[in-house]
Structures are given as structure tokens and as C-alpha cells.
Amino acid sequence: MSVLIPLPLIDIAFEVLFRRRIPGAIAKARQLEITPNVRRQLGKAVGGPLSLTGCFSVVFAAGRYVLKRIWRKIIYILAMKDATTALSEYWHRAFLIDHMVRAGHLGPGVDTDLAVGVFNRTLLVTDPSPLMGLARLTVANARHVLRLLLRARRLGAAEVTRSLGELLSLQWEPAQASMKEMATLYNQLYAAAVDEMTRSRDAIKDVELRRK
DSSP: GGGSSSSHHHHHHHHHHHHHHHHHHHHHHHOOOOOOOHHHHHHHHOOSSSSSSGOOHHHHHHHHHHHHHHHHSSSHHHHHHHHHHHHHHHHHHHHHHHHHHTTTTSSSTTHHHHHHHHHHHHHOOOGGGGGGHHHHHHHHHHHHHHHHHHHHHHHHHHHHHHHHHHHHHHTTTHHHHHHHHHHHHHHHHHHHHHHHHHHHHHHHHHHHHOOO
């Protein structure tokens, strides 16, 4: 929803704020303690114009951002499209973090760097389009976006967006297939990463044994 705020820089500030709150909110709901470093890594943008890899320089990124945002505030329908895409992507992000928590990949004594790396790769190849319909419905029913986000910042997103949640719950079942497909992909990539790491360690041990 932050994309719909008609004020450059304010919209991006809210987007960064709520994206960073996703891991902590999910961990709290699942009663798991995630280290601050892992929360920061899971809250970073994955690709796109807001990431370091999405622009050639700070100056170029700032100029591109201002021109793009101002133009999209004028052409409101483009901002609506941006909001729909962003919402769909963040639903996938939140679901995947919750999946990682339940799988025990973010707990104490676990290789969280490996899990975060697989998390980023999974999001990069996941198609958010299956949830576009629900996201479009949510955006269309949102009113007074800046006021809504300010209240969410103060009172908590779950409390403020309860009515939207009730609306989505009636049509959420079809969207679960996309979420489960993403979770399956994550599991496959995670298993492949663990297998590759194991083979690398075994190869190193073989080399060391031969040297002895």
C-alpha cells in the first residue's frame, strides 16, 4: 500500500519500515527468537530498484526514483498496478519466512546464512502473478492509504487491517496453491544447497587426507 502514498520518499520509507517488520512479526507469532542480524537480512529488498544491485549508482537511483514516483502519482493507475504487484510479492515473502520458521531453518544453532541465501533465490524465481487477483481486490478496497499506514505503524498492522483480512479470508484458499508451490521450491533449493555443501566438505577432507 505504501506505493499509493502521493509523497515521494515518504512512500519508500513506509515500504522499508513494514518490509523489515515482517520477519519479527512472524517469529513472534510462532514464538521463535530470530537474531537481529537474520531479521535484517530477511528484511532486505531482493532485486528491484530499491536494492544495491538494482541501480548503477546512488545518484542515478535517486533521480530515477523521483521521476518514476512523481510520474506514477500523476498517472494513478500505474501506482495501483505497482501496489498490487508489491502486495503480492510481500504476501509471498511473509509466507516463505513463516515456512522457514516452522521448518526450523532460522532457529539457534542453524546455518541461517544458508537459509537466507535460499530464501533470496526462491523469491527471485517465484512468480507473484497467481496472487494478483487478491492483491488487486485488497488495493481497490483500501481507503486513505497514508492514514491507514500511520495507524498501522502506531497500533500494529494486524489490528488496523483486520477488515481487509476478513475480506481476503473468504477467497484465500485458491491462493494457497501458489504459496505451497513456492514452499516446495524452497525445500528443493535448500536440500540441493545442503547436498552441495556436504559434497564440498567431503572433497576438502579427501584432499587433506591425501596430503597426509
